[in-house]
Amino acid sequence: MNENDTSVSRKPGELWKVIGASSLGTLIEWYDFYIFGSLAVIISTKFFPSDNPTAAFLSTLATFAAGFVVRPFGALFFGRLGDIIGRKYTFLTTLLVMGLSTVAIGLIPEYKTIGFVAPILVLILRLLQGLALGGEYGGAATYVSEHAEPHRRGERTSWIQTTASFGLFISLAVILLTRNAMSNEAFLEWGWRVPFLISIFMVIVSYFIRRNMDESPLFKKIKTEGKLSSNPLKESFGNRYNLKFVLLALFGAAMGQGVVFYTGQFYTLSFLQRVCNIDFDQTNYIVGIAIFLGTGMFIFFGWLSDKVGRKVIMMSGMLLAILTYRPIYDKLYQIADVDQKKEITAKGYTSEKTEPVLDGDFGANEAKILTRYRFYADGTQLADVRKEYLDPQTGNTVYTSESLSVKLTKDNMSLMVLLIFLQVLYVTMVYGPIAAFLVEMFPVKIRYTSMSLPYHIGNGIFGGLMPTVATYLVARAQTANELAAERGEQLPFDKPYLEGLWYPIIITGVSFLIGVLYISNKKRIDV
Amino acid sequence: MDLLKKYLGILWMLLGIVAGYYLIVSQAIPQFKSDNPEDLVPAIVYTFVLMPIISGGLLIFGWFAWKGEYDDEGL
Numbered sequence: 001m002n003e004n005d006t007s008v009s010r011k012p013g014e015l016w017k018v019i020g021a022s023s024l025g026t027l028i029e030w031y032d033f034y035i036f037g038s039l040a041v042i043i044s045t046k047f048f049p050s051d052n053p054t055a056a057f058l059s060t061l062a063t064f065a066a067g068f069v070v071r072p073f074g075a076l077f078f079g080r081l082g083d084i085i086g087r088k089y090t091f092l093t094t095l096l097v098m099g100l101s102t103v104a105i106g107l108i109p110e111y112k113t114i115g116f117v118a119p120i121l122v123l124i125l126r127l128l129q130g131l132a133l134g135g136e137y138g139g140a141a142t143y144v145s146e147h148a149e150p151h152r153r154g155e156r157t158s159w160i161q162t163t164a165s166f167g168l169f170i171s172l173a174v175i176l177l178t179r180n181a182m183s184n185e186a187f188l189e190w191g192w193r194v195p196f197l198i199s200i201f202m203v204i205v206s207y208f209i210r211r212n213m214d215e216s217p218l219f220k221k222i223k224t225e226g227k228l229s230s231n232p233l234k235e236s237f238g239n240r241y242n243l244k245f246v247l248l249a250l251f252g253a254a255m256g257q258g259v260v261f262y263t264g265q266f267y268t269l270s271f272l273q274r275v276c277n278i279d280f281d282q283t284n285y286i287v288g289i290a291i292f293l294g295t296g297m298f299i300f301f302g303w304l305s306d307k308v309g310r311k312v313i314m315m316s317g318m319l320l321a322i323l324t325y326r327p328i329y330d331k332l333y334q335i336a337d338v339d340q341k342k343e344i345t346a347k348g349y350t351s352e353k354t355e356p357v358l359d360g361d362f363g364a365n366e367a368k369i370l371t372r373y374r375f376y377a378d379g380t381q382l383a384d385v386r387k388e389y390l391d392p393q394t395g396n397t398v399y400t401s402e403s404l405s406v407k408l409t410k411d412n413m414s415l416m417v418l419l420i421f422l423q424v425l426y427v428t429m430v431y432g433p434i435a436a437f438l439v440e441m442f443p444v445k446i447r448y449t450s451m452s453l454p455y456h457i458g459n460g461i462f463g464g465l466m467p468t469v470a471t472y473l474v475a476r477a478q479t480a481n482e483l484a485a486e487r488g489e490q491l492p493f494d495k496p497y498l499e500g501l502w503y504p505i506i507i508t509g510v511s512f513l514i515g516v517l518y519i520s521n522k523k524r525i526d527v
Numbered sequence: 528m529d530l531l532k533k534y535l536g537i538l539w540m541l542l543g544i545v546a547g548y549y550l551i552v553s554q555a556i557p558q559f560k561s562d563n564p565e566d567l568v569p570a571i572v573y574t575f576v577l578m579p580i581i582s583g584g585l586l587i588f589g590w591f592a593w594k595g596e597y598d599d600e601g602l
Contacts, residue, residue: 069576244596247588251539457580510542514588517532518597 015156018147021213022140023159025095025206028199029136030167031174032102033129035195038171042192046110047119055111058119068464070127074134075452076233082139082448083232086223087146087216090448091139095210098132099203101125106196134460138452141435146216146444151306157435158302164431165265165295172284174198218444232449236442245441246454252519253437254458256318256511257430262463263325263470263504264423265291270467271329272416275474275497276336277404286416293417294424301432309521310437317429318512325501328419333497335415336406341376348374357389365392379409462507470500529598536592543585550578 036043048059074094082090105125111118140160148156178194179187214220222228229235236242265287272283305313334340350372357367372384382404389399408416438451477496484491493499550573558570591597 069572072580240596243587244591247584247591248597250584251588461577461580513535514539517528517535518592520599 015147015149018213019144019156019159021206021209022091022144023163025091025210026136026140026160027163027167027170028202028206029095029098029133030164031171031202032098032199033133034168034171035102035175035199036105036126036129038175039192039195042188043122046192047108047122049111055116055119058123068130068460070130071134071456071460071464072453074131075138075456076134076449077131078135079138079236079449079452080232082135082142083229083446086219087139087143087448088210088213091136091143092207092210094132094135094139095203095206097128098136099199099207101128101132102196102199103203106193106199134452134456137455138448141439141451142448143216145436145439146218152303153439154305154310154433154436155299155303157439158298158432160435161298161302161428161431162295164261165291165298168265169288169292171195172288222444227445229445232446236446236450236453242442242446242450246450248514248518249438249441249451250454250457252511252515253314253434254454255462256458256508256515257314257434258458258460258463259466259504259507259511260318260321260430261427261459262466263321263501264420264427267467267470267500267504268332268420268423270471271332271497271500272336274471276333277406278336278416279405279407282408282413286413287420290417290420290424293421294428297425297428298432301428302436305433305436310433310440311515311519311521313433314430314437315512315515317426318508318515320429321423321426322505322508322512324422325505326498328422329498329501330495332416332419333495335412336380336408338374338376338380338382338406341378341380344375344377348372354390366390368397378412380412381407383407466504469503472500473502474500529595532592532597533595534593536589536594539585539589539592541589543582543589546585547578547582550574550582 044059048055078090078094081093102125105122108114108118108121108125137160141157144157144160145153174195178191182191236246269283269287272278272286273280278286301313301317350370352368352370354366354368356365366389368388368390370386370388374382374384376382385403385405387401387403388397389401390396391398434455438455439447442450474497477493477499481491481493481496555570555573555578558566558573561567561570
C-alpha cells in the first residue's frame with residue numbers, strides 16, 4: 001500500500017460524527033473570532049481609550065495583527081504540528097486556545113482599573129485567537145476529507161464551509177439576545193462580557209465531542225508505515241514541486257475566493273451602513289437573511305463539484321462576481337439614495353432630547369440630540385441626526401457629530417436581500433468546493449501545512465484587506481470630487497461610491513485568469 | 528496553451544514588481560515618515576508581511592510559469 005491509497009474502511013454513521021464534530025468546533029472558533037469584531041466599539045472604550053495614543057496604537061495593532069497577519073503564522077505553526085503529531089490533537093489544541101482566549105478577554109478588568117496591562121492582555125489574547133483560527137480550518141478540512149468517500153469529498157467538506165456563515169449568525173444572535181435581556185446601561189457596563197464568557201460552555205462540549213473521535217485514517221496509515229514528514233515546512237515550501245502547487249493554490253484559487261467571500265459577507269454590510277446610510281438594524285436583517293438563504297448553497301456547490309469538477313464552479317463564481325459587482329452595488333446605492341426620491345415635506349418634523357453619554361465621550365457627560373425626520377413618496381424615511389456633546393462644567397458644546405439613517409420599505413428591503421443573496425451565491429460557488437480542492441492538491445504527509453497557508457493568506461490577507469482598501473478607495477474618490485467641485489472643475493468620478501469595487505474586481509480577475517489557465521479541472525479521486 | 532502560460536509568467540513577475548513598488552513606495556514609506564504612531568503598524572505590515580508574500584509570491588510564481596513548471600505535462 002502506498003500513501004495515496006484511499007481504501008479506508010468506514011462505518012455507516014461514523015462519517016456524520018466526523019463532519020459534526022469538525023464543523024461544530026470550527027463554528028465555535030468563528031463565533032469566538034467574530035464576537036470581538038461585533039463588539040469592537042464597546043471593547044475600544046473599555047480597553048483602548050481613544051484619547052491615549054499608546055492605547056490607540058495597541059488597538060491598531062490588535063486589529064491589523066490578529067485580523068489577518070497572524071492567521072498565516074497560525075497556519076504554519078499548527079499545520080506543521082498537524083502533519084507531525086496528527087490532525088485530531090492539533091485541532092483539539094486550536095479549539096482550546098481559541099476558546100480560552102475568548103473567555104479570558106471577557107474576564108479582563110478595564111483600562112480604568114488596571115491601566116496599560118488591560119490593552120496589552122487583550123492584544124496578546126487577540127493574537128492567540130488569530131493563531132488558533134489559522135490552525136483550525138486546515139485541520140477540520142483535512143480531517144473530514146481524509147474520512148470522506150473519495151467521490152463525495154466536495155459534498156462532505158462543504159459542511160465545514162457553512163460554519164463561517166453560521167458562526168457570524170450565532171455571534172450576532174447571542175449579542176442581540178444579551179442586549180435584549182438587560183438595560184442598555186447594564187449591557188455597556190458589564191453585559192458585553194456575557195457573549196465572551198458563554199463561549200466556555202460551547203468549547204467544553206465541542207472539546208469532549210472531538211476528544212472521543214479517532215485520528216484520521218490516512219494519517220494513521222502513513223504513521224504506521226513510517227512515512228510521516230520530519231519537516232513539513234521544508235517539504236511544503238522548500239521543495240520546488242510542492243511550492244509551485246502552494247503558489248497555484250494561493251494565486252489561482254484562495255486569493256479570489258477570499259476576496260469574493262469578504263466582499264459578499266463583510267464589505268456589503270459596511271457599504272449599506274456607511275455608504276448607503278441604511279438603518280443599523282435593517283442592515284443586519286438584510287445581510288443576515290441573505291446569508292441565511294444562501295448557506296445551503298455551500299452544500300449544493302460542494303456536491304456539484306464532485307460531479308463536474310472543482311475548478312469550473314469556483315471559476316464561474318469568480319467570473320460572475322467580476323461581471324456583476326458594479327451593477328449590483330450601483331442598484332443597492334440607487335435603492336437607498338433619497339436624492340432620487342420625492343419628499344413629502346408636510347410629514348417631516350424635528351425632535352430634540354438630551355441623553356447621558358458613555359464613559360464621558362469627548363469630555364462630556366451628556367449630549368443634545370437633534371433629529372430631523374424626512375419622509376418620501378415611496379415610504380422611505382430619513383433621520384438626520386446631529387449630536388452636540390456638552391461640557392459638564394460650562395454646558396458649552398465640546399464636540400458635534402452628524403449622521404444619517406435611512407429606513408427602507410419592505411419591498412426595497414426585499415430587493416436588497418435579493419441583490420446580496422446573489423453575492424452570497426458567488427461566495428458559496430467559490431467557497432463550497434475549496435476545501436476539497438486544496439486537500440486534493442497535496443499529499444497526506446504535508447497536507448495540513450501546505451493547504452493551510454494559501455487558504456489563510458487568501459482569506460486573511462487578500463480577503464481581510466478588502467473592507468479597508470475598498471473604504472479607502474471610496475473615501476479618496478469622494479474627496480477628489482469634493483475638491484474638484486470647490487474648484488469648479490468637472491468631477492473626476494461619476495460614481496465615487498463604486499470605486500471600492502476595483503479592489504475585488506482586479507484581485508478576483510487576476511485569480512480567475514491564473515485559475516482558468518493553470519488549474520486543471522481533472523477529478524483527483526486518490527489523494 | 529503551454530506557450531501562453533509560459534509568456535504570461537512575465538506578466539506575473541511584472542505584477543509582482545508593481546505590487547512591491549506600490550506597497551513600499553506608495554504606502555509604507557509615507558507611513559514610516561508619518562508623525563502618527565498608529566501609521567507605524569500598517570507600514571511594518573506592508574514592508575515585512577504583505578510585500579514578501581504578494582510581491583515575492585508573484586515573482587516566484589511567474590518564474591515557475593516562465594520555466595514551464597505549469598505545463599500540462601508538469602501538473
